[in-house]
Amino acid sequence: MSCTISQSLIYLYNWCGKELILSLGEVLSIDISSNHLVSEIPENIASMTKLNSLNLSRNNLWGKLPENFGQLKMFESLNLSRNQLSGRIPSSFSSLNFLSVLDLSYNNLSGRTPLSAQLQSFNSSQYMGNLGLCGPPVTQKCPGDETTQDPGITSGNKSDCNTEGDNDGLIYLGFYASIVLGFLMGFWDVYGTLLLKISWRYAYFQVLNDTKDWIYVTTALHKEKMQRILQR
Template identity: 40%
Template structure:
């Protein structure tokens, strides 16, 4: 069985009951029960994991506070179905990815706090979101966000993020080059140890190079000394 709720000329379909198992006993909570829940405050409870998509069933919520926990993942797009929300606080968690555009559909929203997460991308536009007070405070602590409220141009910010990713890869490149150099050097060294003819040829080449460089330096030094002596009074 399903119940149909009409709100703002749009129909939403919800299950008539929610099965909950407690102490090996299954209980069905019918639609009017969870429809009456208007305030849900689970802040500062060390909650971890992601917000379940089923939160959209709590259509009567006006106040949702999940701040100061260890929640991760993306903010579910289904939060936009909670059309009665007046206050939403998801601050001080570890939410990532972008802010769902569905938040702009919360026409009753008067308080929003998404500060100090790992959110990134463009901040959704919408008359309701733009009308909220303390725009900077709402999004503070999310260094990956861009848009008017945080004063970062999204096109410029994307270029900066791309550059930072390239910089992050540089240590790996240097490490690979170092490993390649060491492996190549040891390969040559071990080969010379195993083959006498190669070893003899290598040292002969070193001696020839040394003699050639020594002769060139000695000749140039002698010519320079002659010029200095000729120029002396």
């Protein structure tokens, strides 16, 4: 066991039948790994408010994780691997914002892992060996995840499709409306002017007559020319 202890506050702490003189308010680091300890993790460990490193790995610790672990705001490293701990990971773990090292592997933990940017940043290997754990970063999905997500995804896709369909309908409607409007404006520009201005109307029909005569004459000449070629 190695602890960093300040003697400013002395507290008599009893754990596993052994009396340890600890200054709970000033302890910074505890390493009791590989000591064959058989015990629960005491709830009042959260009284060590300045504790930033705890290693209890490779023992025979059992029971549930203390609910008040989240009170250890200064936690940077926590290793509880290879014990017999059971139950869920307390939601208070989401408050461990400075946690940079975490290993809960090879216990009997179960339930959904708490959601926090800090906890989800760890590799799934640091949770492995807990067959009952589910949710990210654990690869195993929690019961009900698929049934709750699929309708949302499906409805989202449907809403997207409906939105796209509505947009396409508006585009086509605007396109056809612009065609009709353009035709009406062009029709009125030409024929409205002819109706209102007599001189322009006469000139327009004169052009039509001249064009008709030119087409008739040109067609007749080409016809006569083709007949001569065929006769030769």
